[in-house]
Amino acid sequence: MIGHIETGVGFWNAIVWCVSFIVVALAVYAIRALGRTHYRKGTEQVKPYLSGTTEYDRVRVPGENVYWGFAQALKNYYNKITPVHAGRLNDYITWLVLMLAVFLVIITLLSGGLG
Amino acid sequence: MIKKLAKALNPAIWVFHVNTGSCNGCDIEIIAALTPRYDVERFGIRLVGTPRHADVLLVTGPVTKQMEPKLKRIYAQTPDPKVVLVIGNCGATGGVFYESYNLVGPVDQIVPVDVYVPGCPPRPEAIIDGVVKAWLKLEKLSEESEKK
Numbered sequence: 220m221i222g223h224i225e226t227g228v229g230f231w232n233a234i235v236w237c238v239s240f241i242v243v244a245l246a247v248y249a250i251r252a253l254g255r256t257h258y259r260k261g262t263e264q265v266k267p268y269l270s271g272t273t274e275y276d277r278v279r280v281p282g283e284n285v286y287w288g289f290a291q292a293l294k295n296y297y298n299k300i301t302p303v304h305a306g307r308l309n310d311y312i313t314w315l316v317l318m319l320a321v322f323l324v325i326i327t328l329l330s331g332g333l334g
Numbered sequence: 335m336i337k338k339l340a341k342a343l344n345p346a347i348w349v350f351h352v353n354t355g356s357c358n359g360c361d362i363e364i365i366a367a368l369t370p371r372y373d374v375e376r377f378g379i380r381l382v383g384t385p386r387h388a389d390v391l392l393v394t395g396p397v398t399k400q401m402e403p404k405l406k407r408i409y410a411q412t413p414d415p416k417v418v419l420v421i422g423n424c425g426a427t428g429g430v431f432y433e434s435y436n437l438v439g440p441v442d443q444i445v446p447v448d449v450y451v452p453g454c455p456p457r458p459e460a461i462i463d464g465v466v467k468a469w470l471k472l473e474k475l476s477e478e479s480e481k482k
Contacts, residue, residue, distance in 0.1 A: 257479055258386075258413035268384040268411055271352075271404025 346378035347469050349419075350388035350412065354405050354439065355431075356395025359455035360422035364392065367458035379465055385412040390468050393447075396424040396431045397439030409445040415475035417448045417468040421461060426450045 222233025258264040283290070290297055303310075353361055367374050368381065382388055385408050397405055409418070418441070423429035425441045441447055448471050451464035 257415060263407060263410035264386065264413050266411065268386055268408075271401075271408045273407070 346380065347389050347465070347472065348380055348382045348387055349390045349392050349465065350382055350385045350408075351392045351394070352405060352408055354393055354395045354401040354425070354441065355398035355437075356422065356424060360394040360424075360453075363455045363458055363461060364394070364421065367461050372458045372462065374462055374465070379462075379469075385409075388412050389416060389472055390465065391416065391418045391445075392421060392465075393418060393425050393441050393445075394421045395439075396428045396434070396437050397441055397444050399436050399438055402438045402444055405441075405444050415472060415479050417472045417475070418445055419449045419451065419464055419468045420447050421451050421453075421464070422456060423452055423454045426452055429454060 224231045303314075351361070351364060364381075366372065374380075385391065391409060391412055393405070395401075409416075420426050420441045424431055425439070428434070428437060428440050431437055438444065449464050449468045451460050453460055456464075
């Protein structure tokens with residue numbers, strides 16, 4: 220039979236596949252036809268619903284507000300540590316290499332490697 | 335043919351609820367209409383979470399200054415054909431909040447209203463009756479838009 224393959228655990232048939240595809244496509248089209256058609260394009264009717272507000276008047280409460288007191292108490296620490304997080308990969312690699320060198324020296328000293 | 339079949343399967347009416355400054359009395363009665371005692375969902379009437387899916391806008395409360403642009407936007411976001419149903423005295427006339435300094439309502443001064451359900455608050459039976467009237471109007475509007 221043309222387009223028929225036995226796989227050992229079942230079969231694949233081109234005609235069955237085509238018929239199934241048509242049935243599913245018709246079902247998809249029927250479900251799509253249930254959608255609203257009487258809307259005006261290019262108006263508010265195509266914009267997302269944000270409880271009646273526009274995107275601009277959304278009240279934004281960032282997650283960091285939750286730990287405001289914590290950040291305030293450690294203000295001095297954060298003031299020093301924040302500029303270090305510059306986002307530059309070169310800086311981060313430099314920090315990594317430096318810290319690796321420091322730890323290597325410490326480990327060497329502790330294990331008596333120089334003795 | 336498929337479109338006709340889809341239309342035959344589409345008898346439900348989807349309702350979106352907007353509170354424009356209500357005391358929540360009417361809102362509780364709307365919820366009561368959805369509870370098992372009245373169970374409007376068995377008639378295909380169901381609340382939806384966005385006006386973009388709605389056929390009917392259910393408005394409760396007189397319209398406060400802050401809610402005016404939001405009500406206008408929600409009305410604009412509801413696809414046509416649509417029907418506006420005002421639940422309660424406040425939305426219809428201002429009710430006990432009439433002539434309050436922070437009101438711009440009642441609702442019909444902001445958006446066109448099709449059906450009023452008076453009461454403070456109206457009983458669920460009255461709300462269901464109002465929705466049925468809105469449904470009849472919606473069917474007329476749908477037929478008119480199809481003719482166009």
